[in-house]
Amino acid sequence: MTRFAKFAWLTLGYNVLVILWGAFVRATGSGAGCGSHWPTCNGQIIPRDPSVETLIEFSHRLTSGLAFLLVLAMLIWAFRAYPRKHIVRLGAVLSTFFMITEALVGAGLVLFERVATDVSYARAVWMAAHLLNTFILLLFITLTAWWASGGARFPLRGQGWTGAATLGALFLMTLIGMSGAVTALGDTLLHLDVIHTNPVVGETLLALRIYHPTLAVGIAFYMLVVLTRLMLDRPSPTAFRLGIGFNLLYVAQLGLGLLNVWLKAPVWMQLVHLLITDILWIMLVIFCATILATRPQEKPAPVRV
Ligand code: HEM
Structure with a gap:
């Protein structure tokens, strides 16, 4: 290097x-x-x-x-x-x-x-x-x-389904992150005991917290199915390592998220949750770059008898 x-x-x-x-x-x-x-x-x-x-x-x-x-x-x-x-x-x-x-x-x-x-x-x-x-x-x-x-x-044009699928994965991950940021705000305001200073907005922010885990669980299926399909369409050792690693860490993050809610989001847990998010994001970026730079697997010609 x-x-x-x-x-x-x-x-x-x-x-x-x-x-x-x-x-x-x-x-x-x-x-x-x-x-x-x-x-x-x-x-x-x-x-x-x-x-x-x-x-x-x-x-x-x-x-x-x-x-x-x-x-x-x-x-x-x-x-x-x-x-x-x-x-x-x-x-x-x-x-x-x-x-x-x-x-x-x-x-x-x-x-x-x-x-x-x-x-x-x-x-x-x-x-x-x-x-x-x-x-x-x-x-x-x-x-x-x-x-x-x-x-x-890698070229951005002419990537067809692969381009849309990788863009979709990056977009959905961003959506989870942004909803997480709003959830984190709700939890912070609760910890600082200031919801009552603007109860209508405060209660709405608290109510919005349910969307983040719901999105994260729903999107898990997209990640699992689409990333596996991408790995098989454009195989390479790096794509396999990152694709499997990403999905395993994603599932672990779902568990950590649950733990976060159970422990009522202490500061140290928020930092762990965010660190794993950043690692997941970096892995996904390299995975997408690898997939987009790999030529599609040639399909074997049908055998004529
Ligand atoms: C793999 C999927 C997930 C990702 C990538 C993710 C990502 C994030 C991000 C980026 C934040 C904002 C952190 C900050 O600004 O400090 C956050 C907050 C939060 N997430 Fe998740 N999350 C995931 C799954 C979950 C799940 C399944 C739950 C609950 C069952 C959950 C519960 C929370 C809670 C309670 C917060 C607010 C407290 C905090 O900041 O840690 N997350 N998440």
Whole structure:
């Protein structure tokens, strides 16, 4: 593996850690730890005499700032190491673009005060949008690392059923993630005991929590059937490993989700659930890239007697 490829995987791993820390900020109600100030913290560059919430929020800003710099370094390195029109360059450009939008969504959350104890529909939309952007960001960093490690580029056009099936899997996984983000908001507001500050919205958010597990269980059948069909249509050792691994981990995640509900979603369990989600997403992205880059299996010609 080249030094660039190692760096790209490291950038991906680091970003996953930053995402987990972001969930910790939400789960502990620390999103307003720097007031409604961004990029400064309570109007100061380095907060003086900080509270625990300020420390949590400020450390998220520092760690996500480093994630931004890593993606920027990946972009510069990609342009120095790869020739014009190389697919790794495109992956790095798109990673940088979605890193910028990720920072803007994070800044928007703080500036519009959709954090901490805010109980509003707008906050639910922001949470879902944040997760969507996070997934797209991880998708492009993963593809950059995968292509830099020798993964073949694939055409998007002319993929027929395979194109629709892989896109469907990515779309459905995103839908589970976004519904999970809304569920996580409901649970957080319950833990912070602030539902009564806006009971109509609060109770609706709590009632919406049932959709996330329902979607996850329903989509399990799509994943099992469609991913197996894709593996058989376009077989390769990588596709088999990732396809089977993904489905096993997905089933384990269903169990963890159940445990999450049973334990009433403690913070550590939320972080485990989110970590498994990110691993599932990365596996699915590489699986789809492998399938789309593999030629369909030739069907044997019918034997004439
Ligand atoms: C494999 C399928 C699943 C995936 C990919 C998934 C993904 C997610 C995601 C991304 C979140 C938001 C995390 C955050 O923003 O911090 C979440 C939250 C949640 N999920 Fe799931 N989930 C799955 C299955 C389930 C199932 C089956 C249940 C329940 C039976 C469940 C229960 C919960 C609960 C209670 C939360 C809110 C607390 C938390 O953030 O952990 N999940 N899920």
